[in-house]
Amino acid sequence: MKWLACRNLTGRIAMLFKVALQSLLNRRMTVLLTVLSIAISIFVLLGVEHVRKEARESFGRTVSGVDLIVGARTSQLNLLLYSVFRIGNATNNITWQSYQTLAANKAVAWAIPISLGDSHRGYRVMGTSKDYFRHFRYGSQSPLVFDSGQAFDAVFDVVLGAEVAKKLNYKIGQQLVLSHGLGKTSFTKHDDKPFHVVGILEATGTPVDQTLHVSLAGIEAIHIDWQNGVQRPGMKISAEQALQHDLTPKSITAFMLGLNSKMATFRLQRAINDYRYEPLVAILPGVALAELWQMMSTMEKVLLLVSLLVLLASLIGMATMLLASMRERYPEISVLRAIGARPWFIFTLVELEALLISVAGIAVALSALTLSVAQLQDYLGEHYGLFISRDFYSADVGFLLLLVLIATFTIALIPAINAYRRSVGTNSNS
Amino acid sequence: MVQSNAMTQPETVLELEDVCFSYTNCQPVISIPDWQVRAGQQLFLHGPSGCGKTTLLNLLTGMLTPSHGSIRLLNETLTSLSGSQRDRFRAHHIGVVFQQFNLISYLSVADNIRLAAHFGKRRSKNIDDDTASLLEQLQMPARLLRQRADSLSVGQQQRVAIARALINHPEILVVDEPTSALDEAASEAFMKLLLSLSRANNSTLLFVSHDHRLAADFDEMVSLPELNRANSHAV
Numbered sequence: 321m322k323w324l325a326c327r328n329l330t331g332r333i334a335m336l337f338k339v340a341l342q343s344l345l346n347r348r349m350t351v352l353l354t355v356l357s358i359a360i361s362i363f364v365l366l367g368v369e370h371v372r373k374e375a376r377e378s379f380g381r382t383v384s385g386v387d388l389i390v391g392a393r394t395s396q397l398n399l400l401l402y403s404v405f406r407i408g409n410a411t412n413n414i415t416w417q418s419y420q421t422l423a424a425n426k427a428v429a430w431a432i433p434i435s436l437g438d439s440h441r442g443y444r445v446m447g448t449s450k451d452y453f454r455h456f457r458y459g460s461q462s463p464l465v466f467d468s469g470q471a472f473d474a475v476f477d478v479v480l481g482a483e484v485a486k487k488l489n490y491k492i493g494q495q496l497v498l499s500h501g502l503g504k505t506s507f508t509k510h511d512d513k514p515f516h517v518v519g520i521l522e523a524t525g526t527p528v529d530q531t532l533h534v535s536l537a538g539i540e541a542i543h544i545d546w547q548n549g550v551q552r553p554g555m556k557i558s559a560e561q562a563l564q565h566d567l568t569p570k571s572i573t574a575f576m577l578g579l580n581s582k583m584a585t586f587r588l589q590r591a592i593n594d595y596r597y598e599p600l601v602a603i604l605p606g607v608a609l610a611e612l613w614q615m616m617s618t619m620e621k622v623l624l625l626v627s628l629l630v631l632l633a634s635l636i637g638m639a640t641m642l643l644a645s646m647r648e649r650y651p652e653i654s655v656l657r658a659i660g661a662r663p664w665f666i667f668t669l670v671e672l673e674a675l676l677i678s679v680a681g682i683a684v685a686l687s688a689l690t691l692s693v694a695q696l697q698d699y700l701g702e703h704y705g706l707f708i709s710r711d712f713y714s715a716d717v718g719f720l721l722l723l724v725l726i727a728t729f730t731i732a733l734i735p736a737i738n739a740y741r742r743s744v745g746t747n748s749n750s
Numbered sequence: 751m752v753q754s755n756a757m758t759q760p761e762t763v764l765e766l767e768d769v770c771f772s773y774t775n776c777q778p779v780i781s782i783p784d785w786q787v788r789a790g791q792q793l794f795l796h797g798p799s800g801c802g803k804t805t806l807l808n809l810l811t812g813m814l815t816p817s818h819g820s821i822r823l824l825n826e827t828l829t830s831l832s833g834s835q836r837d838r839f840r841a842h843h844i845g846v847v848f849q850q851f852n853l854i855s856y857l858s859v860a861d862n863i864r865l866a867a868h869f870g871k872r873r874s875k876n877i878d879d880d881t882a883s884l885l886e887q888l889q890m891p892a893r894l895l896r897q898r899a900d901s902l903s904v905g906q907q908q909r910v911a912i913a914r915a916l917i918n919h920p921e922i923l924v925v926d927e928p929t930s931a932l933d934e935a936a937s938e939a940f941m942k943l944l945l946s947l948s949r950a951n952n953s954t955l956l957f958v959s960h961d962h963r964l965a966a967d968f969d970e971m972v973s974l975p976e977l978n979r980a981n982s983h984a985v
Contacts, residue, residue: 331868332868335865335868339854339857339865342856342857342861343856344857345856346856417829532804594818620842651851652854652855654848654849654851655838655848655851655852655853655854656865657813658813658840658846658848659840659841659846659866659869659870659914660837660838660841660842660866660869660870661834661837661841661869662833662834662837664834721809744833
């Protein structure tokens, strides 16, 4: 007898699903639009949530183990953004003299100079020293690792980030030409002084992947016949000739410091901020990041609120659609009642239709999100130094989707109760 | 559980005692002191619109409950059953044919009939065979089974409604103005089929209409205004 009851139940559920699906298919145009509107709102909700989480993650893992970043006086956010994330530009350079003085401080364990301002096909070029490969850390104290080749040695050597090598299909030994300025289509190229690829780094999921690394001497060499941002006419100096010149840089953009003891951080920071010969600023990357989050958290909350409101609007739209369809469904309800369907069947039918619409919306949203995250991944990485993972399934997403279904059920109570009342009341079929 | 079809039917199929119904508290729409219908009868209930026909049918099928009094169907006191028990009773023992809109428009003809069989808890595997044979008796081609219900003509839909109502072999068939949307020829054909199939099924037929001309082939005619003591003109 038990298996019979069980078969009955599955039969009943199968019947309910069949009727609900056919009913939705019957109204496929309005249902499709409703599914789309719900899909869009879920897409926005999950998209915002994913990017928000990934942005934090991505920004947080970009730099680690650096105690201070020093640059020309500017806001700490600006310095952080251009030195670490390659977003925006430096307001001013700092002299080589200052760098040397501060790097020689007793408290300093290591120093990495950074010189920015050139690019290669949209990717930024960073002049630095070999210490960069030795001391720079990202994520949880991970060092930079060479996928192939090694650090630059000669003036015209270049080390590529993983993304640069992959996207532009560069191999060790190839030659490339740097452009002046940061545009993707720069007209002023340093084509008289080509560089050789000597190393390619492993992927890090940070802006390092999108950077070309050359020595400070290399940066100096390509600008030796330039003045105030333009090449001096009639003053061409060839690559060989340039090597004869003194290639010690006169200025750099910023530098990172690792200290012997964390205890010295604040003392050194104050000393740098009070540096007498030049207006400098020293920042703690963690503190600057925290400031960034603080600025963004209001924004994040607003975004989340907006996406929740969009979701609510489309769920109410669905309830409206279902409620509006009730009028034309009264004959259907009375037929169901006449053949013995209980009011609960009618109620469940309407709720099931609403849930099926939401589930379809969720399915559309998830596939759209999968596609667009894959598409956006590169773009966000290239333009905003934002590395988001493709994998957006998490407990939080599951929770949000559950919330969507609960909200769907709750809002669909309006048409469902309407249908229930209708089916309990009189049954005049016309 | 109510007794099944296979057992001998009670002599009296329907018994109303002191039944009174009103939508609001003021005036009763239905007031029937005493009324019985014998098993197997084909009964023509005549009444102009507004004399409580639909309300009476809703009471008889258990869709509504009377304000007081008792309704007994097949030895079961309908008025003492719960709502869901009444729904189950209706699914098992009563076939209903409305004026129009008898089918769920977006389901196929076969699914419409299957749905009724589902609620009637038909255990037999040969629902499809039964459907096919009913359709044949109703002089309809079997290919209609796969069509959507709303692709059929009104006359065809009304005939499918008979098949739908009879699929569970109900003891009682309640039919409400089924020919009002049909022309005369279709109406005549429909009546013939309805009477012969309900007889073949041994169902007691309660047929409601305002149209005297349809009463010819029935066993008995009852005038609703005479039966119903509530002299109101409510719907």
